[in-house]
Amino acid sequence: MSWNSFGRLLRLTTWGESHGPAIGCVLDGCPPALELSEEHIQRFLDQRRPGTGRNVSPRQEPDRVRIMSGTYEGRTTGTPIGLLIENVDARSKDYAGLPPRVGHADAAYEAKYGLRDPRGGGRASARETAMRVAAGAIARLIIQEVSVAARVMEIGGEPNPERWDRLLDEARANSDSLGAVIECVATGVPAGWGAPIYAKLDADLAAACMGINAVKGIEIGEGFAAGRASGRASRDAMLASGIDGGISTGQPIRVGVAFKPTSSIGIGGRHDPCVGIRGAPVVEAMVALVLADHKLLHRGQCG
Known part of the structure; x- marks a missing residue:
């Protein structure tokens, strides 16, 4: 069994390798008649x-x-959407003769x-x-009522953005790397998306984000802080949570994602000193895909 697909009604299959001729995907289950252009997609890829x-x-x-x-003529037809990106700057010789790398x-x-x-x-490449x-x-075209935005909250355990460049410079100088924490918030999600028990919205969000390369931790809402609080202290935070019982409440949904430090240190090749810096648009994409899938599932059951 090979697991290269994700989603229920909106199903994404990706293919390709870091140093192959191209990478691509097929997105199946997209509703018809949505305005779609390469320029729209490119705007997010550039991030x-x-x-x-x-x-x-x-x-x-x-x-x-x-x-x-x-x-067809700038609109989705309801049939599978195929996307392709060519790899134009691969340098495979950088990896010739390397033994299995620690952390990869x-x-x-x-x-x-x-x-x-x-x-x-x-396939394990970012x-x-x-x-x-x-x-x-x-x-995002399926969930136009929803805003999904992510940002880097910490680099190397430092929450102050003014200190990040110095930390990254030091890491590069020492052939080292840094981890990062990203926060993604979805606002405008209507109440009712998700399902109890086996299709919980928070469980699907967690699984989707854990499937991103280099991700080692996920928080939904208060996350681990809830495990350290009393019921009285955490009650207000629970009331403001965006998901209860696996179903959206209409409040903003917060997803916290921890990226480990880049493992490619002290070896050849071209690597990110902090892979989490480019992680925000990836987290946004996975959250958007889950929310779009659950919107279609909700519509299918509840009209």
């Missing part, structure tokens, strides 16, 4: 692409997306499949997340 500054990977990928199917999925992939693609991590961002841009 995560590499090569845009000293604190991200210097790999020069324009990430120009092409819509291959599923639209190299050894795990080899244990599962009996072989691995050593070029930039293959390169794959470009297609999630592209699909998330389409998901």
